[in-house]
Amino acid sequence: GESVGLHLPTLSVQEGDNSIINCAYSNSASDYFIWYKQESGKGPQFIIDIRSNMDKRQGQRVTVLLNKTVKHLSLQIAATQPGDSAVYFCAENKGYSTLTFGKGTMLLVSP
Amino acid sequence: EAQVTQNPRYLITVTGKKLTVTCSQNMNHEYMSWYRQDPGLGLRQIYYSMNVEVTDKGDVPEGYKVSRKEKRNFPLILESPSPNQTSLYFCASSYSTGGDYEQYFGPGTRLTVT
Numbered sequence: 001g002e003s004v005g006l007h008l009p010t011l012s013v014q015e016g017d018n019s020i021i022n023c024a025y026s027n028s029a030s031d032y033f034i035w036y037k038q039e040s041g042k043g044p045q046f047i048i049d050i051r052s053n054m055d056k057r058q059g060q061r062v063t064v065l066l067n068k069t070v071k072h073l074s075l076q077i078a079a080t081q082p083g084d085s086a087v088y089f090c091a092e093n094k095g096y097s098t099l100t101f102g103k104g105t106m107l108l109v110s111p
Numbered sequence: 112e113a114q115v116t117q118n119p120r121y122l123i124t125v126t127g128k129k130l131t132v133t134c135s136q137n138m139n140h141e142y143m144s145w146y147r148q149d150p151g152l153g154l155r156q157i158y159y160s161m162n163v164e165v166t167d168k169g170d171v172p173e174g175y176k177v178s179r180k181e182k183r184n185f186p187l188i189l190e191s192p193s194p195n196q197t198s199l200y201f202c203a204s205s206y207s208t209g210g211d212y213e214q215y216f217g218p219g220t221r222l223t224v225t
Binding site for chain 2: 034036041042043044045046049089098099100101102103104
């Protein structure tokens with residue numbers, strides 16, 4: 001049977017659409033956040049980061065928004081492409097020496 | 112090319128047979144870490160190292176050992192593997208403290224313990 005673990009939250013979009021992936025974090029003292037992309041069979045790859053003194057940070061086709069009031073982080077991908085299909089993880093700095101990762105969201109992009 | 116390498120990439124072994132998964136980085140990073148990734152549980156940290164000869168437990172250290180004798184290498188040792196250690200393992204490195212800088216990940220090692 002299918003593993004429970006395969007039931008990641010999934011976002012399905014059409015090529016060219018904008019995608020928004022959300023993440024709730026747990027520690028109000030966390031001061032550094034990262035978004036990672038993991039393609040099938042590969043290790044997580046850095047996309048963008050943001051520190052808690054910022055609300056928004058933009059990269060190439062990606063924007064991260066941080067709402068500290070509700071402890072919410074989002075990743076926006078503009079003009080989503082089939083190559084963006086992957087699992088996306090947010091991670092927070094819960095302490096001096098470690099990052100804690102969320103369980104991930106699968107993004108599926110249809111041509 | 113800046114990278115984190117792991118060996119082997121795939122390993123099938125039997126319960127109780129000691130094994131080592133190697134990790135090496137060429138970026139002169141101080142911080143290195145091991146994670147395991149399991150369905151539904153995401154990435155969980157096993158051990159980390161702030162620098163040579165400095166290691167500490169992460170969230171799931173039971174059944175694992177590490178060493179950091181050189182800055183570039185951080186092997187993961189399973190003295191007596193058990194089936195519940197079947198997982199996908201990732202090594203990562205970071206310029207400085209693991210919580211303040213992006214971590215670069217290796218390609219992963221898929222371990223099966225029968």
